[in-house]
Amino acid sequence: MNKITFPNGFMWGAAASSYQTEGNNINSDWYIEEINDRNRMPENRRLTDLCGEACDHWNRYKEDYDIAEKIGISIYRTSVEWSRIFPQENQENPEAIAHYRQMFADLKKRGIKLMLCLYHFTLPIWISQKGGLENKEYIIENFSIYAKRIVEALGDLVDYWLPVNEPNIVAMMCYLIGKFPPYKKNKQKFRKVLRTILDIQLLSYDIIKSRFPNSPVGVALAFQHYQPYRPDSSRDIRYVNHVFRKMNCWFLEGLDSGRLQIKKRRNKNVMHKGIDFIGVNYYTSSYLKSGKPAPFKDGEIFTDMGWLVHPRGLYDVLEYVHDNFDVPVIITENGAATTDEDFRIWFISEHLKVVHSALEKGVDIRGYMYWSLIDNYEWERGYTKRFGLTRIDFDTQERAVKRGGEWYASVIKQNGFML
Ligand code: BGC
Numbered sequence: 001m002n003k004i005t006f007p008n009g010f011m012w013g014a015a016a017s018s019y020q021t022e023g024n025n026i027n028s029d030w031y032i033e034e035i036n037d038r039n040r041m042p043e044n045r046r047l048t049d050l051c052g053e054a055c056d057h058w059n060r061y062k063e064d065y066d067i068a069e070k071i072g073i074s075i076y077r078t079s080v081e082w083s084r085i086f087p088q089e090n091q092e093n094p095e096a097i098a099h100y101r102q103m104f105a106d107l108k109k110r111g112i113k114l115m116l117c118l119y120h121f122t123l124p125i126w127i128s129q130k131g132g133l134e135n136k137e138y139i140i141e142n143f144s145i146y147a148k149r150i151v152e153a154l155g156d157l158v159d160y161w162l163p164v165n166e167p168n169i170v171a172m173m174c175y176l177i178g179k180f181p182p183y184k185k186n187k188q189k190f191r192k193v194l195r196t197i198l199d200i201q202l203l204s205y206d207i208i209k210s211r212f213p214n215s216p217v218g219v220a221l222a223f224q225h226y227q228p229y230r231p232d233s234s235r236d237i238r239y240v241n242h243v244f245r246k247m248n249c250w251f252l253e254g255l256d257s258g259r260l261q262i263k264k265r266r267n268k269n270v271m272h273k274g275i276d277f278i279g280v281n282y283y284t285s286s287y288l289k290s291g292k293p294a295p296f297k298d299g300e301i302f303t304d305m306g307w308l309v310h311p312r313g314l315y316d317v318l319e320y321v322h323d324n325f326d327v328p329v330i331i332t333e334n335g336a337a338t339t340d341e342d343f344r345i346w347f348i349s350e351h352l353k354v355v356h357s358a359l360e361k362g363v364d365i366r367g368y369m370y371w372s373l374i375d376n377y378e379w380e381r382g383y384t385k386r387f388g389l390t391r392i393d394f395d396t397q398e399r400a401v402k403r404g405g406e407w408y409a410s411v412i413k414q415n416g417f418m419l
Contacts, residue, residue: 004356005416011113011367012412013075014068014389015333016057017120017165018084020376021064023053027083029128030121033181046183049382055374056397061103063399067390068373069110071405072412076107077332077369079117079165080154082146083124089142097153104157115160115332115369117220118147118204121170121180121379132182133174133193143200147207155212162279162332163204166222167197167251179380195260198251202258205274220279220332223248225313229289239291244320252278252325277366278321279332282351285310304337304385309347315354322363329364331355335371337378337385344404349417356416370408374399 019025034050057064068076084096104114123132123139130138147163164170173180175190205217224247228236245262254261255274284307287294296302301309314334321329336347348370359365375388383394389405392398401409411417 001418003414003416003418004353005414006356007359008415010365010415011075011330011369012408013073013077013113013115013367013369014071014371014373015077015115015369016372016374016376017117018079018081019051019054019120019122020372020378021055021057021078021374022081022084023051023056023058025051025081025083025122027087027125028081028122029083029125029132029181032125032128046179047380047382048384049377051377053397054377055392057374058099060397060399062106064374064390065107065110065112067399067401067405068107068112070401071373071389071409073112073373074412075113075115075159075367075369076373077115077117077160077162079120079162080150081122082119082127083122085149086124086126086142086146089126090145092149097149100154101157104154108157113159114157115162115330116150116154116158117162117165118150119143119163119200120165128182133170133196134189136192136196136199139196140199140203144203144207147204151208151211155208155215158212158215160277160330161204161208161215161217162220163201163208163217164197165220166281167194167201167219168224168247169222171197191260194250198254198258198260201251202255202274216276218275218277218279218327218330218332219251220281221248221251222281222283222333223317225282225285225310225317226288227285227310227313229287229294235290236288239288243288243291248317249324275327277328277330278325279330280314280317280321281333281371282314282317282331283334284308285313303343303347304339305381307337309336309350311350311354314351315358318355318358318363318365319361322358322361328366330366331368333369333371335387337387339386341403341407344402345407348404348408348411352411352417353419 037045037047171194175184175193178185208217226240228240230236250260334351338344372387374390375386375392378385391400391402
């Protein structure tokens with residue numbers, strides 16, 4: 001048996017978000033949508049569960065950090081909830097800020113680094129009532145106030161910043177396929193909110209850098225990976241390359257100019273603005289036949305989300321980022337919804353193998369974060385999908401590290417694993 005070993009200082013982490021774990025975020029647009037949903041006839045409901053008290057992480061964060069410490073992660077990725085900090089326009093909640101300070105100070109005391117995201121899918125109700133991402137001027141003005149406040153109040157505790165989680169997914173889920181509030185399907189609006197999110201990234205970068213010039217700021221992008229349905233068809237391959245760039249690169253390539261764009265030139269893009277590292281969120285892959293979605297093939301393996309398991313896709317993404325952009329990479333999300341711990345261990349190890357191969361090829365990967373430390377609220381699918389390294393009993397809020405979590409702990413301890 002061979003052992004694969006990761007570079008010294010490679011960061012092993014786990015990720016989560018505020019809304020999915022904290023519970024009782026009653027001033028968020030998602031909370032209101034969940035209530036509205038319960039007033040719809042069952043057949044018209046869009047969400048599986050109300051978020052409710054989620055993992056009660058707001059109150060039980062110490063228990064969760066105990067678990068993080070036990071597993072041995074060196075970095076924890078989470079977010080702050082804008083609607084807790086500003087429950088109303090221009091009305092700050094000092095207690096919420098103090099609570100976040102307490103939480104993050106506790107994490108840092110344990111020697112765990114913090115990667116903090118400012119916007120992970122949820123907005124305050126007062127923002128969404130004024131048009132949310134569609135009301136560019138308003139959201140930009142207020143996001144600046146919020147970002148400045150967080151930087152000033154919590155910035156000394158933050159090691160890595162992510163102003164926005166998955167700009168591509170937010171825009172797509174909220175404005176193109178309409179699965180997240182405000183449930184719209186409108187191409188024009190989709191493009192408009194993409195541009196707004198690009199501005200949010202750029203303005204946050206400047207705000208963070210003006211106070212903490214050495215703190216790395218990145219973006220977590222949900223990389224969409226495609227395979228040619230007919231592997232030998234040059235037409236399918238051409239489409240795959242084209243759609244890959246369209247789905248993944250508008251944001252990265254638009255940062256320099258501040259405009260939504262895919263650049264014509266294909267030489268390595270040296271990032272000057274808006275980003276110090278690329279956060280890769282990677283879960284799955286799909287097929288394209290002549291540029292159109294094509295069915296999966298016999299014998300393929302899926303997670304409980306119905307997502308195809310395709311570790312090779314992560315390698316392709318890492319290689320692409322390395323060949324095209326001049327900044328380091330951190331894998332900011334990768335994980336499986338499953339109740340089978342052998343499956344989870346297999347899933348992680350197959351993905352870590354390709355991370356290792358990419359490192360050997362020279363890709364500058366600084367760390368890997370498993371999604372997620374604990375089971376949590378999986379958006380429109382509610383509590384039915386279990387991504388956690390730790391099981392949560394949502395009736396009693398009891399936590400128990402799963403076998404997958406124990407295995408991940410052993411990987412971290414050895415900085416690698418036996419093949
Ligand atoms: C999101 C998470 C989500 C995970 C699994 C990512 O796209 O950032 O919030 O829970 O995928 O669906």
